Amino acid sequence: MRYVMSLLVLAAAWSVATLAYATPHHAQDPAGQTGLGIRLAEVPVELKDDPRALSYIVDNVNPGTTIQRRIEIQNHTGAPQKVELYAGAANLTDSQFTIEDGRAVNELTTWTTVDPKEAELADGTSTDAVVTVAVPEDAPEGEQYAVVWAQITGPPPTGTGTQLVSRVGIRLYLNVGPGNGSPADFSIAEVTPQRNSEGIAQLVAEVENTGGRALDMAGEVRLSGGPGSLSAGPFNAVNGTTIAPGATALVTIDLSPDLPNGPWTADLTLRSGLVNHLTSASVTFPDSGVGTPVGTGDNGSGFPWVISFAVLLVALIVTVVLLLRQRSRQNT
CATH class of the missing domain: 2.60.40.10 (Immunoglobulins)
Structure with missing residues (x-):
């Protein structure tokens, strides 16, 4: 039996880099950080102002496109660890981002690879990995969901047949479609x-x-x-x-x-x-x-009402000016 402890990194446990691929910035680890950690190590220039893209892997692509993101994994468990890296299926259920059990597969996970697949980390050290999503030419349009996981497996507690599995992950949102797709609203x-x-x-x-x-x-x-x-x-x-x-x-x-x-x-x-x-x-x-x-x-x-007010104000001014001109001509 395996007991799995999962943690989605929603607002990264560490500060997330806000610069582009060319100049990624590694923030200092917060004091007292413990356990296994994962974060995005780079953000594309065009997405650097999007708060979601600072915590999650978010993109909109055409079929046949390949994207990459670099992530960082840190070990603060107090012992050396063999870390497995992979993508697992996720979905939206009842307005919640839900993760599937274990290494469940969906279309997005079949397009996603993590290099390397495993990493040996001494306590207090970190390593980078590259997440690649290769969208096939015949990919269906629409948004798909997954999680990029970093996972460690501990020895079973004495006298039990239970295997302790702990993992942390980053959400992956990928919208497939021509052009820029429909904007969020x-x-x-x-x-x-x-x-x-x-x-x-x-x-x-x-x-x-x-x-x-x-x-x-x-x-x-x-x-x-x-x-x-x-x-x-x-x-x-x-x-x-x-x-x-x-x-x-x-x-x-x-x-x-x-x-x-x-x-x-x-x-x-x-x-x-x-x-x-x-x-x-x-x-x-x-x-x-x-x-x-x-x-x-x-x-x-908050802007539409300002525009409407400005239009009404201009119309009122024009009306007043026309009335004054007409009255002036009549007086003449």
């Missing part, structure tokens, strides 16, 4: 105030992925205009909500058990990578259970 349909079984106030946002890429949701909410002019926050969204293209999911933000029911003005910001959406809603929390859903004024990145 989403909309916030409504927000619902509620209290969980422990009485903690929560704000739940219904989010629809309207783009062509999977979304890893983050964000926060600020409350203002509460009873007695109270304000509260910011409160951060619960991590772990991943939304597939075309899907809808709920993003939950825990607030406080002592929060008055309201009403409140909730200013909600949600983001995935470089895409930000802002919305405001008037909400009242119930004494218990689920409250009344409220539609939102999803303001996207």
Whole structure:
């Protein structure tokens, strides 16, 4: 029997390099780092401003394209280790990035190799490896998911037949399609105030992925205009909500058990990578259970309303000028 301990590196355990292939930067290890570690060691220039690309292997490619990423593996386990490196299947299930057992295979893993496949690491040392994804000419369009794993196997505890396997990994998101593919985007349909079984106030946002890429949701909410002019926050969204293209999911933000029911003005910001959406809603929390859903004024990145206001202002100025000219001619 094998007992597997898995850890996905979501926001790398160490600082992630933000420079391009030509000048990768290796950050210092944090004090007290223990166990096996893995991180991206380089980021393509065109993706250096994308927060997701700093933690995950993310790309959009045409069929027939080959991409590479360099990763770093570190051993702080307190003993020498033989580290196995490989790609394992993953998927999106119920708005969660889910990993398959063991060395499960999907199409993306069959295109992915890690060189070297094994590394002998003394304690306190590190090594680099290259992840290569060779997309075949006949690859289907769409986004696929995997994890690049670094794995060590320990001796079974005395008197047991259990083998202890520990692994850490980096998510791999690959969108296959012509051109740049559909950009990432989403909309916030409504927000619902509620209290969980422990009485903690929560704000739940219904989010629809309207783009062509999977979304890893983050964000926060600020409350203002509460009873007695109270304000509260910011409160951060619960991590772990991943939304597939075309899907809808709920993003939950825990607030406080002592929060008055309201009403409140909730200013909600949600983001995935470089895409930000802002919305405001008037909400009242119930004494218990689920409250009344409220539609939102999803303001996207925050710029469209500015443009609309500018257009209206220009139109108003033009109208006033024309009226003044017409009146001047009549007086003449």
